[in-house]
Amino acid sequence: MRELSILLWLFTRQVEGLYSLYRPSYKLHLVTSASMQKGEVENSQGLNIVVLPGFGNAGVDYLNPRGMGEDFGMISALRHLGHSAEVVPISRLSWLRIARGVTSRRFWTYDSEPQDLFSFYLKETERTVLESFEKSGGQKVTLVGHSAGGWLARAILGDGDFNGDRRVPSSDVCCGLISLGTPHFPPSNIEADMTRGCLRFVDKCFPGTHLKNRGISYTSVGSGEVLADKSANQGTRERFAHQSYTAVIGEDVLRGEAGDGVVPLSRMHLPGAHNITLPGVYHSIDAPRLRWYGGPEVITQWLS
Numbered sequence: 001m002r003e004l005s006i007l008l009w010l011f012t013r014q015v016e017g018l019y020s021l022y023r024p025s026y027k028l029h030l031v032t033s034a035s036m037q038k039g040e041v042e043n044s045q046g047l048n049i050v051v052l053p054g055f056g057n058a059g060v061d062y063l064n065p066r067g068m069g070e071d072f073g074m075i076s077a078l079r080h081l082g083h084s085a086e087v088v089p090i091s092r093l094s095w096l097r098i099a100r101g102v103t104s105r106r107f108w109t110y111d112s113e114p115q116d117l118f119s120f121y122l123k124e125t126e127r128t129v130l131e132s133f134e135k136s137g138g139q140k141v142t143l144v145g146h147s148a149g150g151w152l153a154r155a156i157l158g159d160g161d162f163n164g165d166r167r168v169p170s171s172d173v174c175c176g177l178i179s180l181g182t183p184h185f186p187p188s189n190i191e192a193d194m195t196r197g198c199l200r201f202v203d204k205c206f207p208g209t210h211l212k213n214r215g216i217s218y219t220s221v222g223s224g225e226v227l228a229d230k231s232a233n234q235g236t237r238e239r240f241a242h243q244s245y246t247a248v249i250g251e252d253v254l255r256g257e258a259g260d261g262v263v264p265l266s267r268m269h270l271p272g273a274h275n276i277t278l279p280g281v282y283h284s285i286d287a288p289r290l291r292w293y294g295g296p297e298v299i300t301q302w303l304s
Contacts, residue, residue, distance in 0.1 A: 046083035047303075048139040050129050051075065051294075054147030054181075057285070059089040062146075062294060065285050074294030081299065084136060088128045088149075094120055101196065110190050112197040114155040115164070122156050126163040129156075133173045140175035146293060147263065147283065150182025150220075155202050157211055169214075176217035178302065180293035181260050181283045183267045184220070187250025194247070209272035221293060221302045222268030223281040224258030237261055259283075276302050
């Protein structure tokens with residue numbers, strides 16, 4: 001159990017990067033959804049969006065980030081732009097359910113599948129998506145996955161059956177996947193795989209833009225704002241980036257490896273997808289001036 005506790009701690013710290021370096025100062029001018037010019041940006045033909053939280057995050061992080069108010073939230077910003085938007089209501093404590101997988105042999109041999117460790121997440125996502133689909137009168141859902149939420153979205157789309165349900169083709173309820181800062185590929189060193197094989201399974205069974213020919217569109221959004229530097233001072237973004245990129249890639253990265261401060265850019269873009277690289281954008285919700293993928297000023301750069 002001690003090894004599992006360390007694993008969960010590392011996954012939260014290194015893959016989601018919820019750390020104080022990117023904590024915004026409330027004294028700075030921050031653009032909120034309420035301060036945007038609604039008449040200039042609202043889209044009358046809005047998308048039906050469901051946001052999938054990243055590992056360690058909770059649904060509230062996308063509604064009311066750090067208790068700053070809903071006007072600062074990603075969901076509010078999406079709705080202001082004319083889209084229907086919901087977030088999968090995962091709680092932070094629910095991630096501890098991954099610990100149930102410790103009794104499985106596959107956990108220790110790094111052969112786990114998403115349903116082994118993340119069934120709670122996939123079931124909640126399935127429920128949220130189907131509810132959103134019904135509530136909209138049958139408008140297909142665009143999945144927007146932040147960080148690990150991006151590859152977990154690939155898992156729920158699966159081989160064409162929504163969350164493995166043969167009665168519900170994925171393309172009947174979903175029309176696209178937009179991933180934000182997602183580590184789409186497993187590390188080269190299997191023992192560095194903090195998903196215990198789940199990401200490797202997704203990459204092997206549902207590679208790249210697996211359902212593109214069935215009407216599912218794919219967009220991968222990333223950033224190369226932070227360059228890794230092992231020799232940088234402890235506590236700097238560059239030093240943390242080196243540690244985090246090394247964990248994601250599975251081997252020591254070279255100085256200058258680009259990424260969003262948590263995930264290296266080389267792991268974010270899916271072959272065959274519409275790939276976007278944003279300047280000045282960070283991985284985590286607590287980025288300076290809300291300059292993360294779901295910040296009100298940033299969303300319009302990848303969602304047109």
